[in-house]
Amino acid sequence: xxxxxxxSPSLSVQEGRISILNCDYxxxxxxxxxxxxxxxxxxxxxxxxxxxxxxxxxxGRFTVFLNKSAKHLSLHIVPSxxxxxxxxxxxxxxxxxxxxxxxxxxxxxxxIQP
Amino acid sequence: DGGITQSPKYLFRKxxxxxxxxxxxxxxxxxxYWYRQDPGQxxxxxxxxxxxxxxQKGDIAEGYSVSRxxxxxxxxxxxxxxxxxxxxxxxxxxxxxxxxxxxxxxxxTRLTVx
Numbered sequence: 001x002x003x004x005x006x007x008s009p010s011l012s013v014q015e016g017r018i019s020i021l022n023c024d025y026x027x028x029x030x031x032x033x034x035x036x037x038x039x040x041x042x043x044x045x046x047x048x049x050x051x052x053x054x055x056x057x058x059x060g061r062f063t064v065f066l067n068k069s070a071k072h073l074s075l076h077i078v079p080s081x082x083x084x085x086x087x088x089x090x091x092x093x094x095x096x097x098x099x100x101x102x103x104x105x106x107x108x109x110x111x112i113q114p
Numbered sequence: 115d116g117g118i119t120q121s122p123k124y125l126f127r128k129x130x131x132x133x134x135x136x137x138x139x140x141x142x143x144x145x146x147y148w149y150r151q152d153p154g155q156x157x158x159x160x161x162x163x164x165x166x167x168x169x170q171k172g173d174i175a176e177g178y179s180v181s182r183x184x185x186x187x188x189x190x191x192x193x194x195x196x197x198x199x200x201x202x203x204x205x206x207x208x209x210x211x212x213x214x215x216x217x218x219x220x221x222x223t224r225l226t227v228x
Contacts, residue, residue, distance in 0.1 A: 004156070034216065043118075043204050043219030044157070089156060101147050101172060102217060104156035 003027045004092050006105035014113050019077040021108050023090030026071065030092040034102065035064060035075045038087045047088075048075070077110075085112045117141070118220035120205050125225045127192070127199070135190045135223045137205035146188035147206040147217065150174065157204060163188055192225060200227045 005024045013019045023033075031052040036044035050057040050064045050073065057064050063076045077084055087109050091102040118139045127133045139146065145164050149157040159172030163182040177196025182188055188207075192199045202224050206217040 009154070036219075041202075041222065041224065043120075043206075043221050046216050046218065049216060091157075101149075101159040101162050102157075104149075104158075106154065106156045 001026075002105075003030075004090055004103050004105040006088075006090055006108050008108050009106070010109040010111065012111045012113055013080050015082060016079045019075075019080045019084065019110055019112070021075040021077075021088050021090075021110065023073050023075075023105055024071055025073075025092050027092070027094065027103070028071070029094040030103075032093045033064070033066060033073050034091045034093075035062075036089045036091060036104075037084075038089060038107070044089060080110075080112050082112050082114065085110060118205060118207055118218055120203075120220035120223050123221065123223060125223055127225065127227050129227055130194045132191055132193050133225065135192070135203055135205075135225070137188045137190065137220060138186050139188075139205075139207045139218075139220075140186060141207055141209075141218065142185070143207035143209050143218075144185070145208045146182070147208075148172075148178070148180065148188070148190045149204045149206065151202045151204060151222075160190065160203075199225055201225060 034049040035047040037047050038044040048059050048062045048064050050066050066073045087107040089107045090105040121136045147162045148160040158174050160178050161180045163169040179191045204222045205220040208217045
């Protein structure tokens with residue numbers, strides 16, 4: 001039972017364009033959502049997060065949108081750069097659930113084409 | 115320079131042997147976690163610890179054991195009972211305070227069973 005789903009295993013985007021990575025969740029108790037970026041053979045690095053009381057959070061080139069009614073969130077990267085090529089994981093936690101870990105999606109491999 | 119260290123980066127083990135993966139953090143975080151990543155999969159929680167001398171099973175704890183004798187250290191032992199131990203193992207930590215769910219990850223250990 002996959003509670004966090006990233007339905008696109010890979011995504012190819014031209015340099016300079018917008019990259020949009022999508023994530024769906026099924027657990028209505030989730031109230032905190034995070035995006036992590038991961039290079040091969042390295043640990044994930046935190047990118048951006050959003051609380052369920054908000055619908056948008058922006059940090060430089062990265063913006064996360066949350067649609068609670070649809071149980072959907074997306075990460076926008078504008079403009080896309082070659083260094084953005086990596087696997088992106090969506091993660092979620094429930095209220096008070098920070099102590100017992102995050103639930104991760106399977107990841108989307110973003111490839112930025114020159 | 116705070117962070118999380120994992121050692122070794124690569125580890126080879128013969129079938130039937132136990133092996134211990136090291137994880138140390140100097141971020142003064144209370145909570146620590148162990149995840150496992152397999153190809154094409156997200157990160158799955160093995161064990162977590164909210165505080166020294168306390169730890170809880172995650173989603174896939176069978177065949178693993180942990181200890182938390184010091185705040186800075188959370189070693190993971192992969193026992194011979196783990197049927198498919200070859201994987202990439204990630205350690206993480208977080209401040210276990212209300213509203214703070216971001217987790218910081220170490221560089222990972224790749225375990226290969228020969």
